[in-house]
Amino acid sequence: MQMQAAILTAAHTPFRIETVDIAEPQAGEVRVKMAAAGVCHSDWHVVEGNTQYPMPIICGHEGAGVVESVGGGVSSVKAGDRVTLSFRPDCGKCFYCQNGKPVLCETFTPQLRAGTQADGSSRLSWRGAPVYIFTGVGCFAEYVVVPEQSCVPIREDVPLDVAALVGCAVSTGVGAALYTAKVRAGQSVAVYGAGGVGLNIIQGAALAGAYPIIAIDTNSSKMEIAREFGATHTLYSDASAMAGIQELTGGRGADHVFESVGLTALQETALEATRPGGMLTLVGLSPMGSGTNLPGAIITRTEKTIRGSYYGSVQPRRDFPRFLDWYAEGRLKLDELVTRRHRLDEINEAYASMLTGAVARGVIVF
């Protein structure tokens, strides 16, 4: 079968809309007709060469759609099911899956890094050569073939553009606040970066009953939307922000600080904004190979905790439906996240908008 897809043939080049061949799903695989794909910064890391993958590649890892066909042995979904895609399929059998940490599942990791299916091959080809996929999904395309374990069935009554965001930004942000950091009522929270992920950390902290919730961003146009998502205070991210955080937290720093951008210098600033005994949660993806200066002398004396949060420590099969239930009940704001919709052939413009910081989340709709 042929389809339209946005492919990247080399870093530092625009996405190209091309006709790509997509094969039938093999055993254990599912072919999904995409309805919506979120425009996330993690894909941009591939464009910028900060995340290395084989090329040509189809990016896109935050998506929802409808199952079109299934390969042999697939039992958890069938044609016609509405699904949100997980970019970390979990086997249910390995050490991490059996210890409640499916986002750390070992079984699919080498293939996710190699940009292939679980058997090491590709279902996609262009001009006779294989096309790779970004972190097991590759949904900047009309169809994807993914492992069965990437497909999470969802309720019938939620829009698929909203359901797509649960596949990355919502889980990463809300999960970081509720599951990784376990923010509690009355705790003070500071969030660096009020983009798609940062806004979801803010609404996760608000759900937990945190106060104050301080949003810090370099883009003052984000302040209003940060308040809409539950920030009680907003600070412009410059040298004065630290004093602002101190003033709002009794001079100690925040109980919980989150860094959602992935900038190493900001991670160091965020550690400084964490009170002694408090917790810094690193959520933003840093460029591969980058590092920070880990100030052991300070961390030891102040008993600060630094935690990594991947995919919000969620359990996709439990939490994607849960977050969509919360949305349906009015507890989570998801409609407000989708600030711009684009066609697939507008993907380069969609990324240009994301980079200006003018949008909470852009979504490609098919």
Ligand SMILES: [Zn+2]
């Ligand atoms: Zn993402």
Ligand SMILES: [Zn+2]
């Ligand atoms: Zn596993």
